[in-house]
Amino acid sequence: MTENVYLVIDVGTGNVRVAxxxxxxxxxxxxxxxxxYHRDTRYTDALYFEPEALWAQILELCRRVMAGIDGARVAAITSSSQREGVVLLDASGREVAGMPNxxxxxxxxxxxxxxxxRVYRLTGRYPTSLFSAFKVLGIARREPERAAQISVMVSISEWVLFRLSGKTCYEHAQASETLLYDVENRRWSEELCADFAIDPAILPPLAYAGDVLGDVLPEWAGRFGISPGTKVVVGGADTQLAILSTLPSTDDVVIVSGTTTPVVKIVDQYITDDRQRTWTNSHALKQLFILETNAGVTGLNLQRFKAIFYPNEPYEQMEREILAAIDKGPQCWAALGSLIADEKRPLIRGGFVLPTPLHHELTRGDFAFALLWDLACSxxxxxxxxxxVVPHREPYLWACGGGMQSTLLLRFLxxxxxxxxxxxxHFTQSTVAGGAVICxxxxxxxxxxxxxxxxxLPDGEWDTTGWYNRWKKNREALKLHQS
Structure with a gap:
């Protein structure tokens, strides 16, 4: 086995992975x-996780991957996590709350x-309850006694680092997701903290991906079987690390297909959109930003669809049936709630559009085509x-993430x-590979x-313009009838 390896801990929305x-x-x-996750009925739409339980999962996963590395040396440990998730700590470092994105x-x-x-101009994103400041505000309004215990706020990836090293920080890209961070000037904002009535003292020092936070604590070094001097390296937001794995240049566009599908352009200056369609984030690399639109839960739709229609078959079987559906002419179209940046109202009622009466040649492959085409169009x-917002002149796009395992999706795009x-x-494990770039x-x-x-390459085999127009027409019709 390779002499040097990195231990990467990645807490995603659906899964926690150790690699x-x-x-x-x-x-x-x-x-x-x-x-x-557990539902918190004291709020309209609240979920939480138990940090102790999640940490126990992480330790077990570390034990499993470390069991088979004879002859290898762990040269560094880093972490990544879902954006907008947050862990709140008290003065002794104990967890007060764990809240996902x-x-x-x-x-x-x-x-x-x-x-x-004003908040959009400072933070690069239109403020909604997705972002971390609103999670803290919710606790302050509904549970003031619990809020009084809060001493430190960290993202989930930096909470993992705190557990490993005993030191706190907040990585710049993760800080972009809080609504408490001035993205253009890369600093915490007292003005934004005042808007949310949040004490700036709970915000730890900012750090860049690639900064060395410290050495792994002896307890975990002994438990993992690694050197006590192993460095704990700041990682950060999963999207930014996934982007790094493609080794892109400034002005490149990267499509990251995970639970959601961010579409991002790497830029060297702070740019916002007059129509507020985009997010602007600090990148994992110093001096760079990423400008983002996001197609929503496209990857999650694909996973759930497969679990229902193809529970025991590989993706290759699904793609063979999609090709068969295309050969005889698609019989089904879909609009399944994916986000479009310029839509004033999201599609909250979607579905499949079918001919009536049902065509005798209709198959599950037709439904699979409709879903994958909806994903591509979104x-x-x-x-x-x-x-x-910003022109893209390069003749290529980078793509990464597990959702890009579909060769048909690549052809559609x-x-x-x-x-x-x-x-x-290494595109299927892009966040983990991005951790290697950082280390x-x-x-x-x-x-x-x-x-x-x-x-x-674009091959011109299919009438994608005609398919696109059909998809667009159906989506507009569904938008008119949603309630």
């Missing part, structure tokens, strides 16, 4: 488990902000909105955009990230 990855980005061991306990208090346009629409779609060798920058190891890639 060992080489400096070249090759995953040599990985273990995963489902993140368990999908927690919306602040929804009932969104109207407290008098000047949302990504394309968000790409177009992104290009409306190439046809819609007219661009070459490129994926790196490489710290340790300056001789081995570098594998830069090879495969490209999908």
């Amino acid at each position: 060992l990855v080489t400096p070249a980005g090759k995953v040599v061991a990985i273990a995963a488990d489902v993140v368990r 999908i927690d919306h306990r602040g929804r009932d208090f969104e109207d407290i902000l008098a000047d949302k346009d 990504i394309y629409e968000n790409y177009r909105n992104l290009c409306d 190439a046809g819609l955009t007219g661009k070459e779609i490129r994926v790196r060798t 490489n920058s710290v340790l300056q190891l001789a081995e570098e990230m594998d830069a090879s890639f495969e490209a999908t």
Whole structure:
């Protein structure tokens, strides 16, 4: 086995993963488990996780991946997590609350902000209960005694680092998701803290991805069987680390297909959209930003669809049936709630559009085509909105994430955009590979990230313009009838 490996802990929305990855980005061991959430009935739409239970999962996953690394040395440990998730600590470092990105306990208090346009200009995003400040505000309004215990606020990835090293920080890209951070000037904002009545003292020092936070604590070094001097390296937001795995240049566009599908452009200046369609975030790399639109829960839709229609078959079988549906002519179209940046109201009632009476040749492959085409069109629409804010002139797009395992999705995107779609060798585990990029920058190891890639070219085989127009018409019709 490779002499040096990195231990990467990634807490996503659906799963927590622990992986060992080489400096070249090759995953040599990985273990995963489902993140368990609980509903908090004191709020309109609130979910939480038990930090102690999540930490126990992480320790078990670490034990499993470390069991088979004979001859390898863990050179560094880093972490990544879902954006907008947050853990609150008391003065002794004990967890007061753990809230995921999908927690919306602040929804009932969104109207407290008098000047949302000002908040957008400072934070690069329109303020909603998705973001961390509203989660803290929700606790303050409904549970003041609990709120009084809060001494430190960290993102989930930095909470993992705190557990490992005993030191707190807040990575810049994760800070972008709080609504308490001045994105252009890369600093905490006293003005924004005042808007949410949040004490700035609970915000730890900011850190960049790749900063060394400290050494792993002896307790975990002994438990993992690694050197007590192993460095704990700041990682950060899962989207930004996934972007890093593609080794992009400034002005490149990257599509990250996970639970949701961010479509991002790497820029070297702070840019916002007059129509507030985009988010602007600090990138994991210093001096760079990412401009983002997001197609919503596209990847999650695909996973759930497969679980219902193809529970025991591989994705390859589903794609064969999609091709068969295309060959005889698609019989089904879909609009399943994916987000489009320029829509004033999201699609909250979607579905499949079928001919009546049902066609005798209708198959599950027709439904699969409709879902995958809906996913591709939603990504394309968000790409177009992104290009409306900042033009994209390169003849290619980078893609990464587990959702990009579909070769048909890559072909659909190439046809819609007219661009070459490129994926790196390690694209399916992009966040983990991004962790390797971060650790490489710290340790300056001789081995570098594998830069090879495969490209999908627009081939003109299908009438994607006609399909797109059909999809657009159906989506508009469904929007008119939603309630």
